[in-house]
Amino acid sequence: MQNKFIVIEGIEGSGKTNACKQVEKSLKLFGINNSVLIREPGSTKIGEKIRKIVKEKNIDEKITKKTELLLMYAARTQLIETVIKPELKKGSWIISDRFDMSSIAYQGAGSRININLINNLKKFLVEPLYPDLILYLDIDPIIGLKRIKKNRKYLDRIEQKKISFFIRARKKYLELINLNPTAIKINANQKISIVNELVHKTVKKWLKKVKK
Template sequence: MKNYFIVVEGLDGSGKTTAINTITKILNNNGIKDIILTREPGGTPIAEKLRKLIKYNIKGDEITNKTELLMLYAARVQLIEKVIKPALEKGKWVIGDRHDLSSQAYQSGGRNINQKLITYLSNMVIGKFKPTLTLYLDLPPKIGLKRILSRRKIDRIEKEQLSFFVRTRARYLEIASTDSSIITIDANQNLKQVQHEIYKILNQWLKIYK
């Protein structure tokens, strides 16, 4: 049986954790048990330290946009080389909570960093390595932020203005419309509808790639 790297993307509050649990259950039902779950930024001791810096900052030393970008790629390459690639080489499936598409959306769209710089950095750091399938959970930013605020404190990035997330969402949609490996799911539906759509998409996909 072949093994693959599946990623779930979307704004915070879009339901990525639930989607990952649903995907795991679908794979299990198809006899795929050897699965590794990852998250970005994070997933290794070094990447988790970088995650904490990115999300919560250091008092008196505000992170610049380019510094944030570089830390994200440092964490990403550490995760790829130390966890994801070794897992795939051992025949495991990998399900990721975010990957490179997040930087294309948040840093290019939200932060307005030049896309050419991000593309260059991505090519230099991770090259042609990419997920086999990405499920993008699309949700209006106001709804995502409302969901987050109802259950926990927000981090440094989540404190950004609504316009930041509007730009991020627009960039997600723009990229998804041009990449056949990215499937967009309406995350503004109720939970059962979103899960049903994931079941339908993934089971059809498995018939081709399993």
């Protein structure tokens, strides 16, 4: 089967990292062993340095909203040019923890940056690269943040944002998902074992569809 680009999206605490691993396991069950797991921001030396800057809560200098947006796209561009495109060209399957939709939800709706500005960055830096499948893990922000606080000793700068930020981000995610034919919503409010099973069944059904 021809290689694909799969993206997992969702707000904090939705279980994206776990879902990425489940997608990889599901692909292997269908004989697809050439998958590459990546995360945003990150998965390149430059991207990981940007990730630390964006997430560091004790940073001496405040990061402005537009600076955060540009840092995200800097990391994304580096990832696209040095990992995603080369790996797809080699025939690898890409499984990404976040991609471009997250900037529209987080920096756009969450931080209230003009969506047109973000779309212009997307057109210039990302398109015509589009995911073949987007799995959106939908979770109540309150539940998501409770999960994080339960499993973390401390919250990073993004996780410390007000609940209203994540409510706006989730609302935008849902709007985007409803308009995107490659996106599938999964209820992530449930136990991880149940979510994993839903992810597996969704990937299985999707693979049978694209295989035709």
